[in-house]
Structures are given as C-alpha cells and as structure tokens.
Amino acid sequence: MPKRLLKSYLTRMRERYQNAPKDLKSSILTEFCENSRYSRKHAIRILNGRLQPRTRRPGPKAKYNSEVVHHLRVLWESMGRICSKKMKSALPLWLPFYKDCSREVKEQLMSMAASTIDKKLHAYRGPKRKGIGTTRGLKIMMKKIPLKVLGDKIKEPGFMESDTVAHCGDNIAGEYTHSLTMTDLYSGWTENAAVWTKDSDQVLLQVRAIEKRMPFKLVGFASDNGSEFMNQALCNYLFKRPEPVSFVRSRPYQKNDNAHVEQKNFTHVRELFGYERLDDFELTVLMNEIYQVYWSTLQNYFIPNLKLISKERYGSKIKKKYDTPQTPCQRLLSSEAVDKSIKKQLRHNLKYHNPFFLRKELESKLKIFFHRVEEIKRKKLMTGS
Numbered sequence: 001m002p003k004r005l006l007k008s009y010l011t012r013m014r015e016r017y018q019n020a021p022k023d024l025k026s027s028i029l030t031e032f033c034e035n036s037r038y039s040r041k042h043a044i045r046i047l048n049g050r051l052q053p054r055t056r057r058p059g060p061k062a063k064y065n066s067e068v069v070h071h072l073r074v075l076w077e078s079m080g081r082i083c084s085k086k087m088k089s090a091l092p093l094w095l096p097f098y099k100d101c102s103r104e105v106k107e108q109l110m111s112m113a114a115s116t117i118d119k120k121l122h123a124y125r126g127p128k129r130k131g132i133g134t135t136r137g138l139k140i141m142m143k144k145i146p147l148k149v150l151g152d153k154i155k156e157p158g159f160m161e162s163d164t165v166a167h168c169g170d171n172i173a174g175e176y177t178h179s180l181t182m183t184d185l186y187s188g189w190t191e192n193a194a195v196w197t198k199d200s201d202q203v204l205l206q207v208r209a210i211e212k213r214m215p216f217k218l219v220g221f222a223s224d225n226g227s228e229f230m231n232q233a234l235c236n237y238l239f240k241r242p243e244p245v246s247f248v249r250s251r252p253y254q255k256n257d258n259a260h261v262e263q264k265n266f267t268h269v270r271e272l273f274g275y276e277r278l279d280d281f282e283l284t285v286l287m288n289e290i291y292q293v294y295w296s297t298l299q300n301y302f303i304p305n306l307k308l309i310s311k312e313r314y315g316s317k318i319k320k321k322y323d324t325p326q327t328p329c330q331r332l333l334s335s336e337a338v339d340k341s342i343k344k345q346l347r348h349n350l351k352y353h354n355p356f357f358l359r360k361e362l363e364s365k366l367k368i369f370f371h372r373v374e375e376i377k378r379k380k381l382m383t384g385s
Contacts, residue, residue: 009035010046010238017047068108069120071101075109076121078359080271082303084118087323094150095353145230145249154185156337158219159246161185161261162207164198164228165269169277176279177287178208178228179269183261186335188305189214189328190264191296194287200231207234213292213330220246224258239324268299272366280376286369300328302355307331 017028033043046052064072064223075098076082079090094107151244165179175197183190191213193206211218221238223229230249238245250257272295273287304325312319329346332338 014047014049018049034313045096060168064108064116064120067101068105068112071098071105072109072112072117072120074100076117076124078356079303079383080267080298081125082267083306084114084121085306085322086304086325087117088112088114090302090327092328093302094355097356145235145247152308154220156219157184157186157189157216157332157335159185160218160221161258162221162223162225162229162259163258163265164195164203165265166198167273167276167278169275171277174279176277176286179265179273179287179291180210181261181264181268182207182210183264184214184216184328185260187328187331188260188307189216189270189300189332192268192291194284194291196281196284198226198228200228200233203228204233204237207237213296215346216338218245220248222248222250222258224250225252268295276373283372283376286365286372290362290365290369294358294365297349297353298355298358298362301350301353302327302358304330 013032017025017032019196020028029040029043029047032038032047033040035042038046042089075091075094076087079087079094084091091110095109096157098106101109160182162182164179165181167177167179169176178195178198180193180195180203181190182192191210193210195202195206235247238247240371255262272290278287280283309321309323311321328333329350333343333346
C-alpha cells in the first residue's frame with residue numbers, strides 16, 4: 001500500500017476506533033491487525049495515538065540495494081548457481097567480462113561477504129533430486145584390482161577418480177546414455193563425456209579421449225566396482241604401457257570412498273542435464289559437444305571449488321576445515337609439479353576464454369538439446385513405443 005494511502009487509512013481507523021463503543025472496538029482492532037499485520041497490543045497503542053507506525057525497517061540501513069542484488073543473481077545464474085563461498089572467489093574472474101553494471105556496483109559486489117551472498121540468494125535456491133544407481137560389479141575383476149582409498153595423500157595432479165551417471169529417468173530397462181565423469185583429486189579438474197550404454201569398449205574410448213584433453217599426465221585411476229571399469233580392456237589400457245597407471249577401486253556400497261567424483265556427478269552432470277531419460281543416440285553426440293566445448297572449459301577455468309584441509313571429530317559432531325575456494329586452473333598454476341609450458345598454455349586459455357560468452361553459447365546449445373528431447377518424447381507417444 002502506498003504511504004499516502006497508508007497514512008489516510010491509519011487516520012480513518014483511529015477516528016473509528018476512538019469514537020466507537022466498547023463492543024465494536026474489538027472488531028475494528030481485528031480488522032486493523034489483519035491489514036497491518038501488527039500484534040494486537042502494538043495495534044492498540046497505535047490506534048490510541050500513543051505510538052506512530054515505523055517509517056523504515058528496524059536495524060541499520062541496507063548496504064546493498066535492489067540493483068546490486070539483481071546483478072548478483074544474474075552472475076549467480078551465469079555461474080551455474082554455485083555456493084556463496086565459491087561465488088565469492090569466482091567474482092574476480094567474472095566481473096572483468098561483465099559489462100551490464102556500473103563500476104560502483106562491481107565494487108559493491110566485490111566487497112560482499114560470502115554469508116551476505118548466501119542471504120541475498122536464499123529465496124532463489126530450489127530443492128535437490130536424486131537419481132537411480134546402476135552399478136553392477138564383476139567379482140573376477142575385483143580380485144585383480146586392489147581395494148584402496150586415495151584420500152588426502154595426493155599432493156600432485158594426475159590421480160583421477162571416475163564414475164558414471166545413468167540418464168535413465170525412472171526406468172533402468174533398455175539402452176540409454178550414461179555420463180562418464182573423471183575428476184583430479186589434487187586440483188579438482190573435471191572432464192565429462194557422454195557414453196551410449198555402459199559397454200566397456202565405449203567407456204574405454206571416452207577414457208582415452210579424456211586423457212588426451214587433460215593438461216597433465218594420468219598417474220592414478222580410481223573407480224567404484226561397476227562393470228564398466230572392472231573389465232580386462234581397461235586394465236590392459238592402464239597397466240600395459242611404458243609407465244603403468246595405478247588402478248585401484250573403492251569399497252562396495254561406500255560412496256564416500258569416491259567422494260570427489262560423486263560430488264561432481266551432481267554439480268557437473270545432474271545440474272546440467274537433469275534427470276530426464278535420454279535414450280536416443282543422437283542426444284549422446286550433442287551431449288559430448290556440450291561437455292567438451294563449453295561445460296568443461298567453464299567449470300575448470302572459471303568455477304572455483306572447495307578443498308578439504310582437515311576433519312576432526314568432537315563427540316558426535318565432525319568439524320571440517322576448507323581452504324580458500326580456487327578454480328582447478330588456479331590450483332594447477334600454483335602447483336610446482338606442473339611444467340612451465342603447461343602453465344603457459346593454461347594462462348593463455350584463461351585470458352582467451354570469456355565466461356559470459358561460454359555461458360551464453362551453453363544456454364543456446366542446451367535449448368536445442370532439450371527441444372530435441374521433447375521432440376523425441378512426442379514422437380514416441382505418437383508411435384506408442
């Protein structure tokens with residue numbers, strides 16, 4: 001209600017309340033409380049003239065206006081709705097490319113604390129969903145591959161955790177697309193690829209392709225006990241080379257053993273393609289284009305991640321400490337184990353790519369992708385298949 005109308009409404013209600021007999025005052029008071037949302041005691045003091053309604057909200061004056069919050073939300077959407085701590089570290093990488101706000105607004109965004117970012121964006125966050133697990137192991141191969149958790153012992157890039165995500169919707173029957181996720185334990189560098197079925201040859205083909213794209217040498221490979229990894233083809237590829245790669249597996253039904261890649265299954269796969277059933281080979285080709293050209297570049301160069309430093313138990317509670325959020329690229333640039341030539345290439349790529357252009361092209365490709373998904377659904381409904 002505008003202030004001018006609110007003032008006249010209060011004047012009229014005061015006259016009615018003060019001139020009304022005692023038996024009508026209660027109904028007038030109830031009406032005023034419903035419209036003003038004041039408590040009855042506070043409303044009585046206002047109607048009797050002993051108090052005036054607040055003209056401004058309690059507490060200190062708001063530091064960030066609606067314009068700043070609007071640009072904060074735009075940036076948050078462009079960054080893929082990441083958490084506030086990651087966003088705080090990502091702002092210096094994104095703001096030089098952001099042209100839609102003034103210098104003063106950019107300075108305010110840079111000065112905003114992670115907790116404040118969380119409060120301003122709280123109303124726009126949505127619920128999370130879960131997918132269906134399709135892991136099936138081969139006991140014969142599981143005996144050949146040692147059971148080991150890499151954990152926090154890794155101090156250089158090259159040790160990769162791997163997993164697959166089933167795009168089966170609510171039904172695991174038939175053939176459909178899977179997403180292969182490989183993430184580096186040291187830097188968080190993550191590569192994704194779409195695979196048509198979990199056939200061991202298809203998975204191995206994408207593992208080879210991902211290894212060629214990585215800016216560091218593959219040193220170790222860790223996976224769960226799924227048959228897409230527990231097979232002779234992948235073992236031969238990793239073991240029978242001049243410098244064999246260490247291949248280990250996690251304990252069955254213990255997702256925390258592969259916690260790094262399990263997390264990326266949500267942030268890098270589900271948040272991108274959701275939980276739809278993708279059972280057309282053409283969609284697999286489109287997904288690989290999206291992963292390789294836009295998504296991996298955006299995530300590895302411009303989206304920071306958190307890294308666990310320590311974990312201590314206090315009774316029934318566990319206190320975790322994390323380092324300052326950094327992008328996988330920044331972690332590689334600060335590592336002494338990475339060659340100077342690779343660092344030079346990473347700096348060139350970081351300077352060359354524009355995150356807003358990548359996000360815009362990504363949204364355009366996703367629009368085409370999901371339009372194609374809907375077309376396939378309509379076609380199947382019409383044919384009854």
